[in-house]
Amino acid sequence: MKLSWGFVPTLKEDPSDAIMPSHKLMIRAGLVRPLAAGIYSFLPLGWKVAKKVMQIIREEMDAIGGQEFHLPALNPIELWEETERLRDFGDVIFRIKNRPLVLAPTHEEVICHIAKHHIKSYKDLPQIWYQIQTKFRNEPRPRSGVIRGRQFIMKDSYSLDASWEGLDKSYELHKQAYIKIYTRCGLKFFMVGASTGAMGGSASEEFMVESQYGEDTVVLCDKCGYAANTEIAQSNVPPAKRYPESQPLKEIYTPNVRTINELAQFLNVPTEILAKSLVYKHNGQPVLILMLGNDQLVEAKLLKALGGGEISPIEPEELKNLTGANAGSIGPVGLKNFKIIADNRLKDANNLISGANKDDYHIANIDMLRDVKVDGYFDLRKVEEGEPCINCGNPLRIINAIEIGHIFKLGTKYSEAMKATFLDENGQEKPIIMGSYGIGVERIIACHIEQNHDENGIIWDKSIAPYQVHLISVNTENPKVVEVSDKLYEKFNAEKIEVIYDDRLDVSPGFKFKDADLLGMPLQVIVSERNLKNNQIEIKVRKTGERILVNLEEVITEVKKMLEI
C-alpha cells in the first residue's frame, strides 16, 4: 500500500477525550474512529490488524477441532425468554423495536437451538463450535476506547459433551489454545480463577493483562502462583475469636457513632470484635449480611451465596421502616423477618459488638451461637493487599487487570432450559454438557498496544503488525531515490513481504519519520540520497531504534533475515 493514495489518517495531537495510551494511539495512527459512545469504525489499517488477530484465533481453534460457524446477531426474543436471560441481562440486551428480535450479546441460546435439533446421540458428541462475530451489549458506560464498547468483535466457542469428563477435556483444550493465541499475539498475560456470574456453571477462569486502567482487580501470590479475581479470591486472614466464656448481652450508648472506625475509636476496642451489618434486598426480600470489622463485601460472592437472582443495597428509608434504625445502628440481635448470613470470619465467634437496631445504641457480647440465628456462613469478604495467601501464607499482591478472555464450564444450565438432549449408550435422554469460551478481539489489539508503545507511537509485534515493512523515500526531489524506492516496493510485494510505502512527494523527511514511528511497523526501510550515493539503504528496527546500512542488492535478504521469514 502506498501512502500517496492509502487512507491512513494520522493525527499529530492526542484526541482530547482519550486517557489510555492505546486509545490515543489507535486514533492517532488511523486504526479506528469513534462513531458514537462505545461504537468504533475500523479503518483499513486497524481492520488489517483485526484480521490478523482473528486469523491466529482461527488457526488455534481449528487446531483443537473447532468448527467455524457464522450465527445471526439478530435473535428471536422467545429464544432469550426460554433461558430467562432476557430478564437476567436486563437493559444490557439491545431490543429491536419493530420486530420481536434482540441483538445477541452472546450465543448460548442459538447454539442450544441448533444442538437441540441436530444432536441426537452420544455418537454425535463431542463438538466444538465457534465463530468470530460482532456482539452487541448496551453497556451502561462504555469506556477506554475499544476496550469496553457497545458493539465489539468476539470469538465465542461452545463445547458440547456427553460427559463431565468430556467437558473437562474440552475446557482444557480451550485453555491450551488460548495460551497459544495470546502468546502468538505477543501479549504478556496471566490466568486467574474467576466468578461464573450470571453465566452460571461450575468453574471459570479469566485471561488477564496487567494494566493500571484495568476494570478488574486480581489477587496474586508471587510465591505459589495463586491467582484469582477479587470476585472469588480468598486469603488466610484469621477469624474472629471464640472466648471460653460468653459474657451476657449488654446495650451500650454510642451517640453519633456510625462507622466501624468511629465505633472502634469510641469504645477503644480493636475492629476485630466488631460485626458490621449490611442490608441488601434479594429478589425483594431483606437480607442482613454480617461482616467482621472493616471487611468489604464482594457483591459477586454475596450473589453466589444467595443462589443467584437480583440483589441491591436497601434504600435507607426502607431500612428505617423495617428495623426502626438507620444504617450504622443495625445488628443481628432481635431482628425479625430477615434472612441473616455471615462471613466465614464470624463463624462461632463470641463477645462481638454490633448495632442494636436502635439509633445511637450498640449491643456488646454477642455470641454467634447463642444470640444470632444465622442462615449460613459464606466467604463474602474482599481480600486486601498483604494478607497471607490461602495456599502458602505469602503476602498477597493486588493489581488491576484487563480481561482478554474467559472460559466457563457451563454444565447443563442452557441445555436443560432449552431441552437440548441426546440419548446415551443406555438409550437414556440426557442434557448436553456445555462449555462456553470467549475472546475479545479489540481487547487483544488494545492490550498489545498498551504493552508495546513508546512516546512516538505503536511498536507492533510482527505477528499482528498491519505491515512488516515501512518503506520510506526521503529526498524525493532526486529521481534516483524515487526510482530505487519504487523498485524496492515492487520487490517487497513480489516477495510477499507486507509493505506500506511512504511515497509521498510533498512530505518532508521529518514528517515521514514521525508517521512511521507512530504507525509502528517492525522494520523501516529508508531510501535516501546520502546513502544511495554509496549504494546503501538504511534499515531501522522500530522496537530498538537500531539502524543498519546494507547494500541495495541485499535489502530483501536482510529484511527477510531480520523478520525471520
Next chain:
RNA sequence: CGGGGCGUAGCGCAGAUGGUUAGCGCGCUUGCCUUGGGAGCAAGAGGUCCCCGGUUCAAGUCCGGGCGCCCCGACCA
C-alpha cells in the same frame, strides 16, 4: 443509574462583566520555496457557536428544558 466536566471550523482550543463582520494553532486548497525528525512565506476555502424555547434593542455569552460526549462510582455475561 448517582456524582463531576465538556459541547465554538476536520482536529486541539480561546472567546471577563451580553454589544460591530466569532478568533488562534494544526490540518486543508493554490503558488513560491524547502527535503534526515511533524519547515518557511503569501493568498484562500471552511461555522446551524449541539438542539428547542425564553429574557433583551441586542445572546456563543444570561435563564429553562432536551440531546450528545468524556471522567469517577455502581454495574459488567
